[in-house]
Amino acid sequence: MALTGRFVLLVALGVVPVVIAGLTGAPEAWLALVGWLFVVVGAGAVDLSIAASPRRVAFARELPERVRLGEPVASVLVVQNLGGRTMRATVRDGWEPSAGVDGANRTRLVIPPAERRRMTLRLVPVRRGDRRTAQVTIRSAGPLGLWARQATLAAPGRVRVLPPFHSRVHLPSRLTRLRELDGRTPLLIRGQGTxxxxxxxxxxxxxxxxxxxxxxxxxxxxxxxxxxxxxxxxxxxERDRRIVIVADTSRTAAARIADEPRLDTAYEASLLLAALATHAGDRVDFLATDRRLRGRVHGATGPDLLARMVDTMAGIDAELLEADWSLVPGLVRQVTSRRALVVLLTAADSPGSSRGLLSMLPQLTSRHTVVVASVADPALIEAGRQHDDLEAVYRAAAAQRGLDDGERVAAAIRRLGGQTVSASPPELPPALADRYLDLKASGQL
Amino acid sequence: MSPPATTSLEAPPPTAPDDPAAPAGATALTPTIRATLRRRRIWIVFAALVALGVLAINLIGGTARGGGPLLGSDNAAPGGAKALVEVLRGHGVDVTPVDSYDLALDAAKSGSTVLVYDELGVLTADRYSKLGLYADRLVVVAPDFVALEALAPGVRLAGFASGPLDDVACDVPAARRAGSLSDGQGLLRVDDDAAADGWRGCFRDEGDAFAVVTGEGRGGEITLVPATTSFENGRITEHGNAALAIGLTGASERLAWYLPGPTDAAAGEAPTIAELTPGWVSPVLALAVILTIAAGVWRGRRFGPLVAENLPVQVPAGETSEGRARLYARNTARLHALDQLRIGSIGRLAQALRLPRAVDVASLAEAVAASTGRDPVAVRQLLVDAQPVGDADLVRLAGELGDLEADVRARLAPETGPGRRP
Structure with missing residues (x-):
């Protein structure tokens, strides 16, 4: 049961009879008050008793299967009144907050008996992954609109929100470079990698x-x-090379750099690389792992590859676990036994947390070309330049120490035969794509 | 808010209730009231039993020993005075409980003995004087300052006795019969003026104070008993308490047992707020309270359950660096911090000057000095040797490092920069 503003207003209007009666005396005023309350509550009770049952409804949903993050989506809910009375309903669809319902999520519907009404909510999801709704709450008011019956009913719905792939703006320029390398402009010079x-x-x-x-x-x-x-x-x-992209979803991927989690940057870079490589005729496999395999895309090509990659990525978020790098060589071996380009998207920023990666790396570099791509924190570089006061100096020293640590890990990776790519979040995807093109041009795949 | 679009659909073809094509109604997650009652049945029964039990205990206990006022004539608790009243009634004394001043005054005028116990101190001096004027025999239990001033000026409160009292010290018959009193008695002191007025005390303690003081008021005999102990159910059987209490209160055929009630308390001279305001004010205030509750229910009623969402964990990346900076600052690790900055600067300078990464600092300092025209010793001092002696020094050195880098870049840049191009 619920009260409406109209009922509260009606109660407030009781001040008129009470004051008028009060001019003759206090007992009359009390009598008027009690009388008014009786009238109001009685009206409410009558109203409630003739309100339509909010439980006798059927729902149908019309939802797109997938939507890219940042794009609006129309969530359509069809409410059918199965009862015998006209329903004056206010409806709330129980979407998760991240589904980003535009507006107040209170829809008024008047549904005659045995009829259906369609309501449309505009969603702008703010987070990738599966955005769900489990229930619909209906508040059915009586004809006077004083009291209302309320019930929550199961009406599951789901929209899969895909990673945004902002870095696709870099794709045309990289494809042009690729075409220059590619057979469509045949080379007359035999070189490495041809x-x-x-x-x-x-x-x-x-x-x-x-x-x-x-x-x-x-x-x-x-x-x-x-x-x-x-x-x-x-x-x-060369064509038909294998590329294995390994995204690290462990605790380091949860770090938010320049307002973007490392994992999301890794996804952007993977998508750009995959789009480019599949255009170049290479075969791309994607793995997401921390202490277990979180997601895998294997054996897809062309547009199907990107679709399956975003679908896989959508549901995977970083977990607060230490990555188990010893799994990775085995996973790569399952994907391909041939020489491949293995791209590790992780955080190589401190010797302590990169020990597992470094101890595993020789197993990969002995068979494959390995590129370790990591996100550099632009805030560190910025802090390293500030020397204004004592606090800033200490902060600059700490930032410099962080940069040195990252540099030390990168040097260790290079010594072990890997290559490193490190850039700020918006620059990492194109940097990785460029490294791929360089490798392809020099025939190191 | 833009109102969400709603459009009407054509009604589906009318279906018989048992038509398999009829849409299945959605499952309700909110339990019905009946279901809730059924589910909470055990608790409801339990709550009802508890309520019944509490009620029963109150009913039984209320007759047995109930709270009731101190010295209440029908209060059987240890603090009541039912025992005394019943004994008096058994001896043919007509005891009338009185709770208003007017009734007490009427009783006094009709010749009853009046016992006054004003626990909350609501009686005024005026009223005590009037009672003292009309009553033939007035017993004031636990008189307060106002009562003493009105009835027996010169008699003062004097604390409490430390033990039983057996020095009767007077010839009042009730006191003589009692012989001794239990401990817990209050004391009064009678000064010379009062003694001259005929006030005399009974049951003297070691000092010159008394547990009972009697005297002739303007109207009749007045007895002041500063403690309730002698009248209480729980203590009346000790020593001569009972004899004193019965002797003081049972001297005449009728006794008015006066405990001032609520009507006496509000007997102020000023008119109350209710008399000053129009009749509708209180009902409107009540309406405002009801309105507040109704509005609270209106706004507070939740529109369905909260929707829970699992959020991914996200960590601000700068925390490590910030923490390290604070650690340096707390330990005033000036040299360590400066060395970190130097390592960074040396790396960048080597890069700018196209020197190998692993160049030794001495040759780097020379190269820097050569490219900027600075003193090589000063450069080396800045890059390696100088030790910061204070916070200001550290800031200065850090600033100089930055200047040096900028200087080197500026010297190297013009060859390609737009400014120097011929």
Whole structure:
């Protein structure tokens, strides 16, 4: 049961009869007060007794399966009145706060018996993952709108909010660079990281050193007997390399740098790299792990890859666990037995917390090319430049110490045969993509 | 708030109740009132039993020993006076409990003995004087200052006796019969003027104070007993308490047992607030209270249960660095902090000057001095040797390090910078 503002107003109006009666005497005023309360409560009770039951309803939901973080989504709820009375309902859909219901989430519906009404809420989710609603609360007021019946009913719903992939703005420029490397602009120079593409006829401007004389001898010009056509070899960058992206979801990934958790930056970088690599014809696998395998995308290509990656990422959040790096070589071996590019997205910022990573790294570098990508904290660099007062100096010293630690870990990684990429959150995805392109161009995949 | 859009759908085709295509109603999560009652049945029964028990204990205990006022004529508790009253009635004394001053005054005028016990001190001096004027025999139990001033000026309160009293010291018949009194008696002192007026004390203690004082007031005999001990159910049987109490109160056929009641308390001279305000004010105040409760229920009623959400853990990354900075500051690790800054500066300077990472500091200092034109000794001093002697010194050195870096960069930059281009 619930009261409405109208009922409270009605109670307040009782001051008029009480004052009027009070002009004749106190007992009359008391009598007027009691009488008024009887009238008001009676009206409320009558109103309540003829309100429609909020329990006799059926729901249907219309929800999109997925939505990208930051984009609005329309949540449609169809309420059907199964009772025999007209329902004057106020409806609250029990979305999680992170689902970001726009407005007050109080929808007024008037539903005649056996009819349906559709209500639409605009959601702007503020957090990725599965945003759920479990219940709908209906407050059904009587025709006078004094008292209302209230019930909460089960009406589960779910929207999967995908990572935003802001870094896709960097994709076109990287694809252009890729195309320059790729077979669509065939290379005439054999270099590292290239494989034989085709033999085609010489056109003016080709490097004479790339003429394949044996092929030329086999290609007799049919129009001019005795003359051979000059054939040249073309090359293209290697394709069908394996790339394994390992995202660390342990406690270090929970750290919030420049208002973005490390894990989200890692997701952005993974998505950009995956999009680029799948365009380049490489095969990408994604693993998320801390002390156990949290998510895995294996054997997907093209647009399906990105869709499955964002779907996998959506539900994974950082946990306060120390990462177990000894798992990673085994996981990588399950994905591929061939040489691969292994990208570890983690935090390599202090020797203490990176010990596990460093002890595991030789197992990977002996078989694979390893890139350790980590987020650098721009606040540290900024703090290192401030020398205004004593507090700032101490802070600068501490920041410098932090940067040195990170540098020391990076040096250790390089000594163990890995490569490092470190950049601030907005710059890490393009930096990682550039490193991939460099590796591809130099044939180190 | 933008009102969410609502649109009407066409009604579904009318369906018979047993039509399998009829939509299944949603499951209600809120239990019905009946279900709640059924689920909480045990607790409701338990609460009812507890309530019944409390009621029963109150009923039984109320008759047995109930709270009641001190020296209440029908109060059977240790502090009451039912024992004395019943004994007096058994001896044919007509005891009338009185709780208003007017009735007490009427009784006094009709010749009753009047016992006054004003526990809360509500009677005024005026009223005591009037009682003393009309009553033939007045017993004042535990008189306060006002009562003494009005009835027996010159008799003063004098604390409490330290033990039983057996020095009767007077010829009042009741006191003679009593012989001794239990401990717990209050004391009064009679000064010379009062003694001259005929006030005399009984049951003297070691000092010159008495547990009972009698005298002739303006109207009749007045007895002052400064403690309730002799009249209480719990103590009346000790020593001669009973003899004294019966002797003082049972001297005439009728006794008015006057304990001032609520009507006496509010007998102020000023009109009350209720008399000054119009009749509707109190009901309107009551309405305001009801309105507040109703508004509270209106706004406070929750619109369905709270929705719980599991939030991911997030840690501000700067905490480690901040903590380390505070640690340096607390330990005043000036040299350590400065060395950290120097390590950073040396690395950046080596990078700027295109020197190897592992260059030794001496040659770096020379290179820096050469590129900036500074004194090599001063540069070396800044980069390695200088020790900060105080906080100000540390800040100065840190600032100089920063200046040095900026200087080196400025010297190296112009070759490519736009400013110097010919």
């Amino acid at each position: 494989e034989f593409d085709s033999i085609r006829e010489y056109v003016r401007g080709d490097d004479v050193r790339s003429i394949d004389w044996r092929a030329t001898a086999r290609h007799i010009d049919p129009e001019v007997p005795g003359n051979a056509r000059l054939m040249v070899r073309t090359w293209r960058p």
